[in-house]
Amino acid sequence: MTGIAIDKVSMVFTLPGGGEVHALHDVSLDIKEGEIVSVLGPSGCGKTTLLNIIAGFLAPTSGEVRLNHHTVTGPGSERGMVFQQGALFEWLTVSQNVAFGPNMAGKPKSETKEKVDHLLQTVGLQDFGEKPVYQLSGGMQQRVALARCLANDPDVILMDEPLGALDALTREKMQGLVLKLWKETGKTIILITHSVEEALFLGEKLIVMAPRPGRIEKIYELPFADEGMTKSPRDIKAGPDFVEKREEILSMIWEMEEEIMGQVGA
Amino acid sequence: MSEKREPSEAAIWLGLADNAFTRQKTVKFGDASAVNSGRFYSILIVCGLIMLWVLSSRLGLVKEFYWPTVGGTFDRIVLLVTEGFRNVSLWEHVGISVYRVLSGVLYGAVVGIPLGFAMGLSSTARGLFDPIVEFMRPIPPLALIPLIILWFGIDETAKIFLLFLASLFIMTIAARSGVSSVRISKVHAAYSLGASKMQILRHVILPNALPEIFTGLRTAMGVCWGTVVAAELVAADKGVGSMIMIAKNFLQTDTVVIGIIIIGIIGYIIEIFMRYLERWLIPWKGKG
DSSP states (O other): OOEEEEEEEEEEEEOTTSOEEEEEEEEEEEEETTOEEEEEOOTTSSHHHHHHHHHTSSOOSEEEEEETTEEOOSOOTTEEEEOSSSOSOTTSBHHHHHTHHHHHTTOOHHHHHHHHHHHHHHTTOTTOTTSBGGGSOHHHHHHHHHHHHHTTOOSEEEEESTTTTSOHHHHHHHHHHHHHHHHHHOOEEEEEESOHHHHHHHOSEEEEEETTTTEEEEEEEOSHHHHTTTSOHHHHHHSHHHHHHHHHHHHHHHHHHHHHHHHHHO | OOOOOOOOHHHHHHTSSOOHHHHTOSOOTTOGGGSOOOHHHHHHHHHHHHHHHHHHHHHTOSOTTTSOOHHHHHHHHHHHHHHOBTTBOHHHHHHHHHHHHHHHHHHHHHHHHHHHHHHHHOHHHHHHHHHHHHHHTTSOGGGGHHHHHHHHTTSHHHHHHHHHHHHHHHHHHHHHHHHHTSOHHHHHHHHHTTOOHHHHIIIIIHHHHHHHHHHHHHHHHHHHHHHHHHHHHHSOSSSHHHHHHHHHHTTOHHHHHHHHHHHHHHHHHHHHHHHHHHHHHOTTTTOO
16 A cells, blocks of 8 residues: 555663663554544653654664555655754755755755745745745744745655644644645645644644554544635534533543553652 | 923933833832933943042042043153054054954964864865864963964064964854854755755855854954963064053053053954944844
8 A cells, every 4th residue: 555554663762870761662553644643642652753753863672664565664755854943954945945956966056046936826835935944933834844845845744743833823823724735736645733623623634642652542533634724713613512522532641541550659 | 180291301311210011010029121221320330440540649648550531641641642652653553463463363363264164064065174173262262372473482472473373263163153053944944946066055054154253253352362462472572562561661651551441442343343334234134
């Protein structure tokens, strides 16, 4: 199948003073092409480690990740990343940031310019191309990060808490933008988040992970990402199905956190 | 209730009254932004010092051996500008000192920046050069003068080599810390966008290190300016430092004082120029 296959991935970190941390234990998951998957879990559940393995920044202790049947061995332009913040190049303008990937690949300037203009239009920054990125607000900077990622036309977009540093209102707006981009581009998206609401709203599939050792606890198939195109986000989030799922997952994560605290206390 | 009278704009400019915003603060002690310019007192102290100088010159309160008179200093400035000092024009004295500083910093940067980059990027380079850099760092460049005189004598090479050493370690350390300060998420982002190692070096690590390299340049300029004057005091026949040292031997206190003032002014101009250059070349500094 095309898509991402996470095959029995385990990650063990050896601590400097001896001892081991099992960041991931035997994690297997198939993600179909064009799927949007959100990953949720308490801190220490290994969700960022998992993303870094898919991105190719870390090699798993055992198991492997395959993208379209090719084993991932390092970072590559077919897997784009969007970070929480601070990953834009502050010495470049908005346009130059978006053009970074095509420029590195040596694409023709005129073709790149057209692409950049189109992407800035898509994320609503058409009037900000010549601005230095540090003059933009946090939400606008994340729009630049999304556009920069899309400019490379990756197969997969990996998002590491991309909206985590934004205020609540901007965050809701940006969730809408992520859904829109997913619908328009048909990219496979894996999104890590701390917010249960965001994970429910954006994930066709929602993976809940548990810590010690990091593992997949439960997988939900959700209708909300699809509905997001037609219904208003506020209506979806206030709907009975959504609220019920939200409470269920919240209490699941709450229990995990309690367990960790208990272990710390003991 | 009677209206409080607003202070005049002149009073605010002089720092005799706080501006409207500060006036509304109830907590002022400990709030650095509530301390106003105090310009009135700056003007007062400068005028007072000048008047004191004029007065002591008129009344002959201080011997010219200790401090020159106003008239004597003015005559000496005219003489220095028109005839120079010891057959060398004033501009040449100043020019040669500035030239030595600029060459020293240039050579220091040309060697130090690649060295710092290598140390920040490779374990081998770090291991090789770390003991040398860490050992040389705390040694004041002036302590090297005797050794350098033994090696090179007292010609131009000796002075520029000294300044090269003075700036080399500053530039190396600045470049190294610039490289180490790059956020890993920027490097990861660039790799995910398909950049090669060389492209990462050129398009991510280098621009990311530029602000710290520039801070290093500014520090190196300041240190080298101080070092060149001191080096010229020891061994030179041209340069501002040598000018005041020779003037001392002839008990020309006025030339000594003028030389000190010139040194101060040029040091200040260098600092202002570098700050201007920094704002122009690296506007993203501190915005990462």
